[in-house]
Amino acid sequence: MKGVAAVLGAMALPAKDAPASVWESFFQKNFRELSPEDLKGVLARLEKEYSEKYKKAVTVRATPPVEGILYGYGLDLSRCIGCRRCVYACVGENNQSRDPQIHWIRVLQLNKERGVDLEDAEQYYNPSKVPEKGHFYMPVQCQQCEHPPCVKVCPVQATWKERDGITVVDYNWCIGCRYCMAACPYGARHFNWKKPGLPPAEMNPETHYLGNRPRPVGVVEKCTFCIQRVRNTPGRYPACVEICPVGARKFGNLLDPESEMRYIIENKRVFILKEDLNTRPKFYYFYAT
């Protein structure tokens, strides 16, 4: 019967006359096991494949973590107005599927009377104008846990935490079992239920292997703090930080005592989401005013 499973598996395998690159991608090793030469080859292959598909010069980098940096994120709940510009800036920057829509950031509308009560949260609020009276807004995305439950459960180590604290996914290694989605307490992981619909005109050609490069069908993806931006020298802020019209989003190096993030943690009223689960997020909600 395993034979039957193998035959079924074979149905999904590349066809005999498939180009060599398809087989290369089929036999590709886990990202962390690639030698520097292997990696070079993989990046070149992907660049060629994406450039042809999206009809523009696409770069795929694998910039490693910058030494001495541990990324931290701050979100000022007293400022957020729930406009969702961050959601769509993220979609554009990170090449999420437009059909069906995948959003790495989800903004919850909450009642001021009830506080942070997730059972009372509304994601699909749609008034003509925000913020609405009596409500406040809490965007949720990957909390980049120090103890990520999603990493622990992955049966094939297709997801891991990098030295700079960012949890990443190797889209070429993920088998699509979705155990990480069951394990994540923040709904931060999203699955490609269908071949992602990404119009070439809207495709962002500056990509990172572990971040915003186009994803295949049947794998899981998540927020990477815009790994393709923040690891560059000089680094850029994540797209959501950059777009926020009210300055509710902060980003910085937790290891740098002079950073804005450290100032916030030391001087503002800060909380983390689902503290009791001991996931130790590096995503800090705070009230600046």
Added chain:
Amino acid sequence: MPMKMIWGFFKGTLVLVAKGSKAYYVWVVTLLCFMGIGFLAYLYQLQHGLIVTAMRDQVSWGFYISNFTFLVGVAAAAVLLVIPAYVYHWKPLKEVAVLGEMLAVSAMVMCLLFVTVDIGRPDRFWHLIPKFGILNFPQSLLAWDVVVLNVYLVLNLTIAVYILYNLYHKREPNKSFTTPLLLFSIPAAVSIHTVTAFLYNGLAARPFWNASILAPRFLASAFCSGPALMIILFQVIRKYTRIEIKNEAIFKVAELIAYSMFINLFLLGAEVFKEFYSNTVHLAPLQYLLEGLKGHNDLVPYIWTAMIFNVSAFFLFLIPQTRENYVTLNIGCVLIIIGVYIEKGMGLVIPGLVPDTLGEIYEYSPTGVEILLTMGIWATGLFVYTLLLRVAVPILTGEFFVGEDGRTAVIVDTEFIRRADHLAEQSYRD
């Protein structure tokens, strides 16, 4: 020489499965049709992606994993029947053991198929194989599950094939080989179900699963559904083949089901009490399951059906008069199989995911593709069990054995599924 003997046996089994009564052919062809439909459904799913199911980010596991969970229980409990068979010295011990192990093998095959159809990238299954890929053992409970399920499949197949191959050669199976393996299969059966329970249990993000009582509940309910299925299979087998299974054994199994069901209901009650009395934010999933939440109550009728079925079956099996009456006994078995299928399937998986971690309620109900594919896998399991029985039954009844030359197989039984009157005539003659 041994190669030739094994080849002779193998050739004999091929001839055997191709021969049978009309009823056998009708049954097999029906199963093949369902398997074909299921296969087409799978091709459709491969082509379009898992979007053709009703699963989404909020409810990322559904009908496939529900069936998987239920069947792990069946596989575990089928083998655990060996314990009472030993303890109470049921006469056809070998038969009970072999039939149970074959059910376990078939259920395991279905489990592996359900997991295969659920994953997004079946082409990357080799990533799970150590050396070629990376099996995240012992970190991931899913890695544990892959290991124990495959060990269990191989173990049961080995024991059953070894016993049958010896009987075919008219030798008593070597006890010093079978007994340790049979004894090992008992903790193995417990472990597959425990590991599967832990797979859910270990997720702090899902309060409905993150309760220590989950693994004991898994075992208790498996001890209900597995044996209930065996009682029905025992009756079918003894009616249509020449294998005899005593009433006494069947009634004893039914009694054991009553105790297991009591423990199952008690543990469920303990869970319900804790959640409702303490009334924390963790109550929501149980509320969604039992009463509905904010007007969403798709699961409510199912779970209450399961409750009523389980409680009714408990009383039917507890009272000796109804336990030892085949009409009420079989009603009880059907009630339990359906009851546990709901409770340990959708009733377990879905409330773990609804409401989701950010409080959203997405009501999941399987699509046509999911249902057809599921039926196809069930048909595959029954098909496997049928073929295994087709070989095992004539060996056990001495109608399929090695000939004088020690190589060629002798096949006496060419019908397999026989008419009852034909059989009655025979047993009268015996």
